[in-house]
Amino acid sequence: xxxxxxxxxxxxxxxxRISILNCDYxxxxxxxxxxxxxxxxxxxxxxISISSIKDKNEDGRFTVFLNKSAKHLSLHIVPSQPxxxxxxxxxxxxxxxxxxxxxxxxxxxxx
Amino acid sequence: xxxxxxxxRHKITKxxxxxxxxxxxxxxxxxxxxxxxxxxxGPEFLTYFQNEAQLEKSRLLSDRFSAERPKGSFSTLEIxxxxxxxxxxxLCASSLEVGGYTFGSGTRLTVV
Numbered sequence: 001x002x003x004x005x006x007x008x009x010x011x012x013x014x015x016x017r018i019s020i021l022n023c024d025y026x027x028x029x030x031x032x033x034x035x036x037x038x039x040x041x042x043x044x045x046x047x048i049s050i051s052s053i054k055d056k057n058e059d060g061r062f063t064v065f066l067n068k069s070a071k072h073l074s075l076h077i078v079p080s081q082p083x084x085x086x087x088x089x090x091x092x093x094x095x096x097x098x099x100x101x102x103x104x105x106x107x108x109x110x111x
Numbered sequence: 112x113x114x115x116x117x118x119x120r121h122k123i124t125k126x127x128x129x130x131x132x133x134x135x136x137x138x139x140x141x142x143x144x145x146x147x148x149x150x151x152x153g154p155e156f157l158t159y160f161q162n163e164a165q166l167e168k169s170r171l172l173s174d175r176f177s178a179e180r181p182k183g184s185f186s187t188l189e190i191x192x193x194x195x196x197x198x199x200x201x202l203c204a205s206s207l208e209v210g211g212y213t214f215g216s217g218t219r220l221t222v223v
Contacts, residue, residue, distance in 0.1 A: 098156045101146075
């Protein structure tokens with residue numbers, strides 16, 4: 001059973017615009033969330049995290065929003081750059097041990 | 112090098128053979144994780160070590176799979192009697208307590 005879902009397998013955005021990647025989860029015990037970026041033939045690279053005590057965390061062009069009541073988180077990238085083109089995974093855990101990953105969203109930023 | 116190192120990067124093996132992968136975590140990280148990723152899926156948890164203790168194992172980790180972290184530093188993942196369904200990318204990650212993992216580049220296993 002998929003506890004973390006990314007329902008959009010792909011997203012295309014013009015350079016300079018906002019990219020919004022969405023993620024839904026089912027387990028209300030999840031209290032820590034991560035976003036990873038993955039280029040082909042490489043391992044995932046950590047982007048940004050958020051714990052359940054917050055509803056927003058910002059790091060440069062990347063902002064993660066958490067809506068606990070909706071069990072939903074999103075990653076905003078502003079402004080989007082061609083180098084952001086990659087597959088983005090969200091992941092969630094309870095107590096920070098095993099993380100459950102979504103199936104990923106492939107972002108293409110068009111120059 | 113301060114990253115997580117995995118060897119080999121690629122492994123092609125015949126069905127029924129045994130394979131072993133190695134992971135060298137970031138030196139000060141006490142937690143080490145193994146994940147498996149197949150095409151079109153996110154990484155799936157296999158097992159987790161805190162120092163040398165294996166604290167959690169997924170149901171995905173059948174009795175053909177074994178992982179060790181003998182001195183709390185590097186770890187090995189062995190698959191015995193490989194099957195075609197074992198073909199995947201095997202990812203290792205490490206972390207210092209709770210937080211963002213650092214992943215290695217993975218070992219891509221192809222069973223023919």
